[in-house]
Amino acid sequence: xxxxxxxxxxxxxxxxxxxxxxxxxxxxxxxxxxxxxxxxxxxxxxxxxxxxxxxxxxxxxxxxxxxxxxxxxxxxxxxxxxxxxxxxxxxxxxxxxxxxxxxxxxxxxxxxxxxxxxxxxxxxxxxxxxxxxxxxxxxxxxxxxxxxxxxxxxxxxxxxxxxxxxxxxxxxxxxxxxxxxxxxxxxxxxxxxxxxxxxxxxxxxxxxxxxxxxxxxxxxxxxxxxxxxxxxxxxxxxxxxxxxxxxxxxxxxxxxxxxxxxxxxxxxxxxxxxxxxxxxxxxxxxxxxxxxxxxxxxxxxxxxxxxxxxxxxxxxxxx
Amino acid sequence: xxxxxxxxxxxxxxxxxxxxxxxxxxxxxxxxxxxxxxxxxxxxxxxxxxxxxxxxxxxxxxxxxxxxxxxxxxxxxxxxxxxxxxxxxxxxxxxxxxxxxxxxxxxxxxxxxxxxxxxxxxxxxxxxxxxxxxxxxxxxxxxxxxxxxxxxxxxxxxxxxxxxxxxxxxxxxxxxxxxxxxxxxxxxxxxxxxxxxxxxxxxxxxxxxxxxxxxxxxxxxxxxxxxxxxxxxxxxxxxxxxxxxxxxxxxxxxxxxxxxxxxxxxxxxxxxxxxxxxxxxxxxxxxxxxxxxxxxxxxxxxxxxxx
Numbered sequence: 001x002x003x004x005x006x007x008x009x010x011x012x013x014x015x016x017x018x019x020x021x022x023x024x025x026x027x028x029x030x031x032x033x034x035x036x037x038x039x040x041x042x043x044x045x046x047x048x049x050x051x052x053x054x055x056x057x058x059x060x061x062x063x064x065x066x067x068x069x070x071x072x073x074x075x076x077x078x079x080x081x082x083x084x085x086x087x088x089x090x091x092x093x094x095x096x097x098x099x100x101x102x103x104x105x106x107x108x109x110x111x112x113x114x115x116x117x118x119x120x121x122x123x124x125x126x127x128x129x130x131x132x133x134x135x136x137x138x139x140x141x142x143x144x145x146x147x148x149x150x151x152x153x154x155x156x157x158x159x160x161x162x163x164x165x166x167x168x169x170x171x172x173x174x175x176x177x178x179x180x181x182x183x184x185x186x187x188x189x190x191x192x193x194x195x196x197x198x199x200x201x202x203x204x205x206x207x208x209x210x211x212x213x214x215x216x217x218x219x220x221x222x223x224x225x226x227x228x229x230x231x232x233x234x235x236x237x238x239x240x241x242x243x244x245x246x247x248x249x250x251x252x253x254x255x256x257x258x259x260x261x262x263x264x265x266x267x268x269x270x271x272x273x274x275x276x277x278x279x280x281x282x283x284x285x286x287x288x289x290x291x292x293x294x295x296x297x298x299x300x301x302x303x304x305x306x307x308x309x310x311x312x313x314x315x316x317x318x319x
Numbered sequence: 320x321x322x323x324x325x326x327x328x329x330x331x332x333x334x335x336x337x338x339x340x341x342x343x344x345x346x347x348x349x350x351x352x353x354x355x356x357x358x359x360x361x362x363x364x365x366x367x368x369x370x371x372x373x374x375x376x377x378x379x380x381x382x383x384x385x386x387x388x389x390x391x392x393x394x395x396x397x398x399x400x401x402x403x404x405x406x407x408x409x410x411x412x413x414x415x416x417x418x419x420x421x422x423x424x425x426x427x428x429x430x431x432x433x434x435x436x437x438x439x440x441x442x443x444x445x446x447x448x449x450x451x452x453x454x455x456x457x458x459x460x461x462x463x464x465x466x467x468x469x470x471x472x473x474x475x476x477x478x479x480x481x482x483x484x485x486x487x488x489x490x491x492x493x494x495x496x497x498x499x500x501x502x503x504x505x506x507x508x509x510x511x512x513x514x515x516x517x518x519x520x521x522x523x524x525x526x527x528x529x530x531x532x533x534x535x536x537x538x539x540x541x542x543x544x545x546x547x548x549x550x551x552x553x554x555x556x557x558x559x560x561x562x563x564x565x566x567x568x569x570x571x572x573x574x575x576x577x578x579x580x581x582x583x584x585x586x587x588x589x590x591x592x593x594x595x596x597x598x599x600x601x602x603x604x605x606x607x608x609x610x611x612x613x614x615x616x617x618x619x620x621x622x623x624x625x626x
Contacts, residue, residue: 025528043501127367135557254560277473300465
């Protein structure tokens with residue numbers, strides 16, 4: 001009997017006022033802070049801080065092993081008169097625009113092909129992605145060998161077909177070197193564009209095509225008025241990524257040509273590496289890489305507002 | 320009398336002969352076979368051959384004897400007779416290659432594990448705790464994804480030097496998460512959003528803490544997402560070049576991509592065999608991993624774009 005009388009009292013004591021600690025423990029903002037801490041620590045110490053530091057370095061004359069002093073915009077003035085810098089800007093823009101345009105065209109075409117019904121589709125899709133899996137430098141080395149001046153398999157094949165008599169000096173001639181690195185970049189980028197666009201294509205309802213067929217639409221019209229508009233949002237995102245990573249490309253060039261011949265394939269990233277790390281002029285290198293930021297912002301803006309405008313034209317809500 | 324049908328309809332035979340076999344789905348009957356060959360199979364096979372040829376060439380060069388590599392007139396270069404494992408043997412037993420493979424693996428696993436832990440916590444907090452300003456932080460993390468390593472490597476080199484991490488694998492393990500965390504957080508946010516909120520509410524009523532909910536309810540349900548994020552991060556680490564090139568100096572500490580570019584490229588005209596063998600051995604681990612997890616890999620790639 002005594003037990004029965006005691007039991008409720010004990011239960012009662014367990015309900016107590018929520019202490020400040022209890023309240024804090026269930027406070028969303030407090031919990032959120034601790035959950036975010038590891039990721040934020042990484043991003044602040046190794047991303048946000050270096051980003052700011054890079055801009056600061058570009059206004060100093062820092063060298064490797066020597067602390068720099070603030071020198072204003074001298075690095076930028078120096079670059080403004082530097083023809084190699086302007087050549088690298090030109091190369092970067094050429095490389096990005098041609099490679100991205102072709103990547104988009106071929107990638108979209110490949111996605112449309114892979115969207116058809118056919119045998120071994122899964123296997124083909126897996127095979128198409130392999131260039132994207134293999135480390136870029138290693139496939140760039142394969143291209144280096146394929147484009148070798150003496151033992152190139154392409155020169156050999158063309159000679160045996162009777163199309164040329166001399167070996168093509170693929171990576172030694174300025175025009176050919178540009179074509180080769182752009183080709184290698186396209187080769188590496190097409191799988192990404194194709195597979196992501198394929199994922200977008202698979203969400204398009206087949207009934208739309210059936211309706212269009214009944215209305216007598218041709219295949220081109222079906223693509224133009226159904227596939228393309230429905231795919232626009234994903235195209236904008238994919239192409240933003242593609243442009244961004246092509247613009248800042250480093251490893252492909254470094255493995256294949258190191259910027260040569262006569263700087264014809266120097267991109268801004270490779271030039272900044274050469275000036276900052278190899279020549280030791282950290283300030284000047286930082287100025288070159290900071291000069292990339294406006295171009296990147298412009299690319300992001302164009303795709304972002306392109307996307308918004310497209311949604312607005314279609315009368316959809318901006319979700 | 321009404322006329323009876325002159326011909327007897329042979330119902331039985333009509334019913335017993337099978338209807339025209341039609342395995343086509345949807346509207347594919349509109350396309351004839353020759354048309355499909357021209358518009359589909361030929362272009363597709365050309366593209367696939369171009370995409371895969373460099374790997375064939377890489378593999379073939381790795382097992383070709385030296386004399387066949389350089390004598391293009393006597394031997395047809397597209398095939399090899401009496402293949403040799405000399406290059407691969409030289410690579411594995413007479414160079415630092417096993418070291419480099421081990422370094423790459425160590426850095427990739429370390430950076431990936433760190434990033435996944437940080438991303439799981441961050442993604443859960445953004446999607447489910449919804450603290451003040453969570454959506455802004457989500458947007459900032461997406462922006463962080465767009466900051467390319469080739470802008471950051473110069474200031475990061477000075478930071479790494481200041482912290483005394485230069486020429487140590489730790490420098491890479493700590494800097495790679497800046498590339499991986501934004502991506503995997505974004506991917507995991509998408510996965511966490513698909514887990515029903517009711518499950519967590521039940522657990523909360525039963526007195527589970529947020530930590531218990533994350534470990535016992537959310538993570539087991541998000542395993543496909545975790546695998547996707549893990550594989551994609553691992554591939555990105557393996558592929559990373561510019562940080563490894565800048566932060567590592569001594570030969571035994573290098574990662575595979577950097578080491579192959581710097582150590583094997585000498586004046587020797589017979590270098591091609593070992594160079595290609597090195598490239599092949601550096602790619603194989605990733606390709607094998609990929610072969611087992613194709614679907615996860617594709618969903619990681621497309622998931623991050625679609626969100």
